[in-house]
């Protein structure tokens with residue numbers, strides 16, 4: 022029986038790269054999506070072609086809807102009895118300083134980037150009792166840049182939750198994080214934006230999605246590591 026992992030926001034970009042990497046390692050991957058149904062179906066088909074003995078099923082959920090998040094483990098796809106791992110990857114990334122942040126905007130950014138992972142971690146532990154969780158963070162969790170205040174505060178909370186949950190849920194559940202640096206330009210930003218960010222990193226290197234996926238894999242597969250955050254960021258956190 023293949024170990025099974027649920028990846029949130031798995032249809033595109035970093036999530037899809039993690040899905041491909043873990044599928045190649047032998048995982049059954051449950052692909053969560055919100056709007057990207059076509060991309061999720063395409064990825065599932067691609068993976069089924071490569072690994073026909075597995076299903077790569079889909080689950081749709083709007084993670085800004087707390088009731089839907091709380092119910093997600095009760096409506097896993099047919100044939101998925103148990104999850105061994107959870108990757109909290111889905112995210113929103115909207116700009117705005119503290120001054121520009123309305124209550125509604127703060128709640129929205131917190132809902133997807135912090136509340137959803139919080140209740141998915143809680144639900145995973147209550148439903149399956151053991152396994153491993155990886156939270157996708159951001160190299161900027163150690164900084165105080167205010168360009169994306171609500172997003173960054175949510176990710177800082179998620180970094181703190183990673184360590185707190187690692188304590189509370191040991192020895193049965195390990196909880197770790199990966200903090201990426203510049204991997205892909207954010208939606209609506211081009212390669213020029215990314216190139217400028219990459220130039221400022223110590224390694225002057227765009228972080229490869231494969232390197233992010235390999236960091237996730239390391240944390241999933243190393244039974245001695247919990248409460249750890251791997252900064253896969255071309256050294257950005259050092260600045």
Ligand SMILES: NC(=O)c1ccc[n+]([C@@H]2O[C@H](COP(=O)([O-])OP(=O)(O)OC[C@H]3O[C@@H](n4cnc5c(N)ncnc54)[C@H](OP(=O)(O)O)[C@@H]3O)[C@@H](O)[C@H]2O)c1
Pocket residue numbers: 029030031032033034035036053054055056057058082083084085109110111112113114133157158159160200201202203204205206207208
């Ligand atoms: N890209 C980078 O350079 C970078 C840098 C630092 C940190 N990170 C972190 O790494 C992770 C992956 O990055 P990414 O750039 O690949 O992320 P992304 O493209 O911005 O978002 C990933 C997925 O999140 C899902 N999502 C957004 N709102 C949702 C909602 N309300 N309900 C359910 N799903 C929702 C979307 O799914 P649908 O498309 O299905 O709607 C989207 O495809 C994120 O946690 C991000 O913060 C990335």
